[in-house]
Amino acid sequence: xxxxxxxxxxxxxxxxxxxxxxxxxxxxxxxxxxxxxxxxxxxxxxxxxxxxxxxxxxxxxxxxxxxxxxxxxxxxxxxxxxxxxxxxxxxxxxxxxxxxxxxxxxxxxxxxxxxxxxxxxxxxxxxxxxxxxxxxxxxxxxxxxxxxxxxxxxxxxxxxxxxxxxxxxxxxxxxxxxxxxxxxx
Amino acid sequence: xxxxxxxxxxxxxxxxxxxxxxxxxxxxxxxxxxxxxxxxxxxxxxxxxxxxxxxxxxxxxxxxxxxxxxxxxxxxxxxxxxxxxxxxxxxxxxxxxxxxxxxxxxxxxxxxxxxxxxxxxxxxxxxxxxxxxxxxxxxxxxxxxxxxxxxxxxxxxxxxxxxxxxxxxxxxxxxxxxxxxxxxx
DNA sequence: GAATTAAGTCAATATGACTGACGTAAATTT
DNA sequence: AAATTTACGTCAGTCATATTGACTTAATTC
Numbered sequence: 001x002x003x004x005x006x007x008x009x010x011x012x013x014x015x016x017x018x019x020x021x022x023x024x025x026x027x028x029x030x031x032x033x034x035x036x037x038x039x040x041x042x043x044x045x046x047x048x049x050x051x052x053x054x055x056x057x058x059x060x061x062x063x064x065x066x067x068x069x070x071x072x073x074x075x076x077x078x079x080x081x082x083x084x085x086x087x088x089x090x091x092x093x094x095x096x097x098x099x100x101x102x103x104x105x106x107x108x109x110x111x112x113x114x115x116x117x118x119x120x121x122x123x124x125x126x127x128x129x130x131x132x133x134x135x136x137x138x139x140x141x142x143x144x145x146x147x148x149x150x151x152x153x154x155x156x157x158x159x160x161x162x163x164x165x166x167x168x169x170x171x172x173x174x175x176x177x178x179x180x181x182x183x184x185x
Numbered sequence: 186x187x188x189x190x191x192x193x194x195x196x197x198x199x200x201x202x203x204x205x206x207x208x209x210x211x212x213x214x215x216x217x218x219x220x221x222x223x224x225x226x227x228x229x230x231x232x233x234x235x236x237x238x239x240x241x242x243x244x245x246x247x248x249x250x251x252x253x254x255x256x257x258x259x260x261x262x263x264x265x266x267x268x269x270x271x272x273x274x275x276x277x278x279x280x281x282x283x284x285x286x287x288x289x290x291x292x293x294x295x296x297x298x299x300x301x302x303x304x305x306x307x308x309x310x311x312x313x314x315x316x317x318x319x320x321x322x323x324x325x326x327x328x329x330x331x332x333x334x335x336x337x338x339x340x341x342x343x344x345x346x347x348x349x350x351x352x353x354x355x356x357x358x359x360x361x362x363x364x365x366x367x368x369x370x
Numbered sequence: 371g372a373a374t375t376a377a378g379t380c381a382a383t384a385t386g387a388c389t390g391a392c393g394t395a396a397a398t399t400t
Numbered sequence: 401a402a403a404t405t406t407a408c409g410t411c412a413g414t415c416a417t418a419t420t421g422a423c424t425t426a427a428t429t430c
Contacts, residue, residue, distance in 0.1 A: 036364035038323050040346035043358055045230045047350050064386055093387055117396045117407045138223050145348035156338045157345050161225035163330035165232050173228055179221035278418055302376040302427045
């Protein structure tokens with residue numbers, strides 16, 4: 001066995017808590033900030049991405065590939081430029097990942113009809129199957145999280161997540177997510 | 186102006202939608218998966234981390250530094266080993282980041298009382314101030330997101346986020362987040 | 371006294387991002 | 401028709417964050 005934390009589950013923090021609060025700075029009237037949502041979001045998002053990451057490792061893909069695959073599968077025929085806007089990465093970063101996905105037969109590029117400069121992106125049958133697999137994993141975690149929650153919880157969470165996003169991006173995000181629920185309320 | 190997308194706001198996806206759905210694979214009875222929460226979580230988390238990232242850039246720090254700073258500030262006197270467990274990174278990864286934070290006078294290491302092998306971690310006054318600044322940014326985004334939501338929404342979101350986390354980690358996470366709300370329900 | 375634990379270090383590597391500079395083809399504007 | 405802009409791609413170099421693996425030192429525990 002090596003050096004590395006293999007089962008590094010969050011361990012019982014700070015067995016020695018005697019020093020807690022001994023920092024010299026605690027005296028300038030800080031309102032008690034609700035840290036818990038910040039930390040829960042950190043842990044929740046980490047686990048949320050973990051399931052797909054594990055599968056992708058087998059294909060020698062990473063999270064970057066997952067993001068591209070996901071949005072291409074959800075938006076068949078998407079332009080490269082649009083994908084850059086969605087992911088907010090540079091052409092060069094996308095280039096590498098996209099090339100690997102195309103080479104692996106996961107994504108397919110077709111010339112645009114009206115505009116022959118465009119390389120419209122589609123998942124192949126294989127790529128679509130992988131995308132669905134990964135989505136299902138994340139969906140299962142979401143379902144488990146929603147079990148036993150009061151009626152209307154899903155709508156509340158949906159609205160909360162949207163409102164966490166910069167308001168100026170709402171129109172574009174709403175176009176992308178195409179929820180069957182009415183997010184505009 | 187360079188090559189790079191400077192204001193790469195999510196752009197109006199796929200102006201050419203004629204091809205949508207032309208993939209050959211759509212015929213094996215897929216239940217409609219609720220993609221929207223997956224995508225909202227992606228965008229929400231990205232914006233959530235953006236505010237602190239922007240501030241940290243000025244200090245020549247990155248997100249890795251933020252995570253360390255946050256958990257040290259919240260758990261004064263935390264052991265290095267525990268921090269590794271919380272962050273789930275290797276000693277070597279933490280080492281680099283921690284050294285930079287210590288060199289910059291943001292974090293302080295003190296020898297353990299009972300166990301002199303330990304290097305208990307504390308934020309300095311300066312480090313604490315930075316941690317509070319960053320927390321406030323994230324808290325403000327959370328507050329904006331919660332405005333106008335029905336009564337009880339915060340508790341629902343808190344519970345949802347906890348349940349997104351692997352159940353076996355709940356005990357440790359609960360110890361860490363020390364919410365003033367009762368998350369165990 | 372032996373084994374384990376806490377912390378750190380050296381070295382090499384991978385991934386995903388970046389900046390900056392160009393090139394080409396196609397479409398659009400003037 | 402010429403000039404400009406757009407869509408896409410590429411070459412080259414760099415950086416941040418993470419990894420694996422091997423090893424050391426000091427202190428504690430068995």
